[in-house]
Amino acid sequence: MTPILPLASLAILVYAASYLAVCAVSPWGRCRRCHGARSHRTTIGTRRDCPRCDGTGIRVRTGRRLLDHIRTEYRDGQQ
Template sequence: MTPIVLLASLAALIYAASYAIRCAISPWGRCRRCHGTGNRPALIGRRRDCPRCNGTGIRVRIGRRIAEHIRTEYRAGHQ
């Protein structure tokens, strides 16, 4: 049973490391609400800009936001 837990932990660590590298290389990702199109269908009338990404179709990845928050807190604590 222990090798399975070790293997699962190693897989989770590799996944987290690859996501951190991806966030460092490419901090922008597609908007999940509009799927990268930049507009949302309206109930009545014409399409409108997506309110989450302001019509651009891209947003900052969650991992990049977390990294920036940690960096800001670290710098604020060491002033």
């Protein structure tokens, strides 16, 4: 067995754990469509509120959605 495979697996686990820790501490990220600018240009050149983030410029991170889903499932299972 090559020593690279366990190191690669460990690196992936460390990356995933650190991403979930960041999501727990800072659940909001910049909107991918407007890049946090709160608006974007339309095809005719006017500016409008971003429909993806509703003009806030932020979004909930994917990892935070995962943490909330796990927490909800755990809470529902305890009842």
